[in-house]
Amino acid sequence: MDCQLCGEPATVHLTDIVNKKKRQMHLCEGCARKQNLITDDPAPQLNLQPLLQLIMGQMGLLPVDTGGLLCPTCGLKYAQFRATGRLGCPDDYDAFRPALEPLLERIHRGLRHAGKVPVAERAKAAAAHLAGLKDDLAVAVSDERYEDAARIRDRIRKMEVAE
Amino acid sequence: MNLDTLLPNLGEWLRGNGPESDVVVSTRVRLARNLAHYPFTNRATPHQKGEIEAKSRDAVQKAEIASPLQYVNVTTLNPLDRQFLVERQLISRELASVLEGPRGVAFDDKESVSVMINEEDHLRLQVMRSGLALDDAWSVIDGVDDALEARLTYAFHEQFGYLTACPTNVGTGMRASVMLHLPALGLTKQIERVFRALQKINLVVRGLYGEGSRASGDLYQISNQVTLGRSEARVLSEIREVIAMILQYERQARQALLKDRKQEEHNRVARAIGTLSSATMITAEETMELLSTVRLGIHLHMLDDMPPTTVNQLFIQTQAAHLQKIMGGQLDGEERNAARAKFLRSKLREIGSPPR
Numbered sequence: 001m002d003c004q005l006c007g008e009p010a011t012v013h014l015t016d017i018v019n020k021k022k023r024q025m026h027l028c029e030g031c032a033r034k035q036n037l038i039t040d041d042p043a044p045q046l047n048l049q050p051l052l053q054l055i056m057g058q059m060g061l062l063p064v065d066t067g068g069l070l071c072p073t074c075g076l077k078y079a080q081f082r083a084t085g086r087l088g089c090p091d092d093y094d095a096f097r098p099a100l101e102p103l104l105e106r107i108h109r110g111l112r113h114a115g116k117v118p119v120a121e122r123a124k125a126a127a128a129h130l131a132g133l134k135d136d137l138a139v140a141v142s143d144e145r146y147e148d149a150a151r152i153r154d155r156i157r158k159m160e161v162a163e
Numbered sequence: 164m165n166l167d168t169l170l171p172n173l174g175e176w177l178r179g180n181g182p183e184s185d186v187v188v189s190t191r192v193r194l195a196r197n198l199a200h201y202p203f204t205n206r207a208t209p210h211q212k213g214e215i216e217a218k219s220r221d222a223v224q225k226a227e228i229a230s231p232l233q234y235v236n237v238t239t240l241n242p243l244d245r246q247f248l249v250e251r252q253l254i255s256r257e258l259a260s261v262l263e264g265p266r267g268v269a270f271d272d273k274e275s276v277s278v279m280i281n282e283e284d285h286l287r288l289q290v291m292r293s294g295l296a297l298d299d300a301w302s303v304i305d306g307v308d309d310a311l312e313a314r315l316t317y318a319f320h321e322q323f324g325y326l327t328a329c330p331t332n333v334g335t336g337m338r339a340s341v342m343l344h345l346p347a348l349g350l351t352k353q354i355e356r357v358f359r360a361l362q363k364i365n366l367v368v369r370g371l372y373g374e375g376s377r378a379s380g381d382l383y384q385i386s387n388q389v390t391l392g393r394s395e396a397r398v399l400s401e402i403r404e405v406i407a408m409i410l411q412y413e414r415q416a417r418q419a420l421l422k423d424r425k426q427e428e429h430n431r432v433a434r435a436i437g438t439l440s441s442a443t444m445i446t447a448e449e450t451m452e453l454l455s456t457v458r459l460g461i462h463l464h465m466l467d468d469m470p471p472t473t474v475n476q477l478f479i480q481t482q483a484a485h486l487q488k489i490m491g492g493q494l495d496g497e498e499r500n501a502a503r504a505k506f507l508r509s510k511l512r513e514i515g516s517p518p519r
Binding site: 084086104111114117118 | 197199201202203205206283305308309312313316317318319320321322323324325326327328329330331333334335337365388389390391392393394395397
């Protein structure tokens, strides 16, 4: 049997079943090495992650363009993240968002943080809320909705006291 | 700081007298945090790592925390001291010997709070407690987190929460682990069934030293996998529910042992003590297995005069780095097994606790 990639005699044979679909690959040692399927140390052994990627890529399970995503802040490519499993900087979460969201959904079955918020962020949110209320108050006064204005004023006072 | 001063003591989490301590050894909660405006550790230059370390160390030392934290620069430690801190669960194996560049750990004198700097994330906060104490551990770590945040700006995302180098930690950055001693479930071969049930509800089971480590001495860590989309309180309550169930199974299995095969168990415990107190060479692994049997014997009231703390003490002091520190020098594998046996013999003679 010949290597699917270069036609040399194949010495590495892989069978994998993904979503109940069986897939076989036959590669020569050189090509298997190029695909990072074999690592050199300590003993030659199969490297599972690249193998899975190769097979999933061939089956069209991975959107092809995600590998090209690049973080403008730290210069990390999405493909590099896939290889190491580690992101490069906080901005990667926005830069890779289209590719990361399906991954996060698989890992966590959730996409929106629902826990603790840093004190500084809480203060920011409270400040924004207060500014919004003051804006509402100004609008209510200029519209001569005095009952609304009184209610909003009370809420503003309450928040200012709480601070 | 001379780490040898820690040697005679046990971290408070190893006292062995916390809530549900017949089954629960300890509780650990950790938070992953990163500084805003810096690359994550794996992509930071040595210079940036130096800045991250300086800022974090300064925050740790000045933070208003009930118990002051002492900083230890890991790069200045010899391999034995690094391994010693790993055995005491104050640092990870990665921080000890895999990662490079400026990094360190700060911890309090009870060894219950620790903050690793420049691990996979810039900051890894950890609180350890004896027994089952998830709420207590959370409230302490929440406070330490606030105290550090007062001096540092964390990388936080409105949608994704606390940002981490690995997406498996993003959101709360919280991993809560409970270390359980489950010898009776092991003996009665029910353990696999329990763990299969756990995986279905997204909890992870690991060995003593975390990811990839083997469960030895019937010790298992149960921890949450999900960090995004659920609040800390909800995750903790999910773990608590599962632990309650496992506690019940383990206790039932222990009662069944007492009822159906008390004589055999008694014999097993007596033989474990016998081997520990008379062997002239013994591996760390065999020690762990035998101490597991002794621990079970204590909780089945077969060894009334031995306090559970003793098992914890023997368990930690017979590990490689501790042993070499106690014996005062580098020992190779065979020498270590002989030294371990000698140490156990003398300790158990001190305690002098023949099984009833």
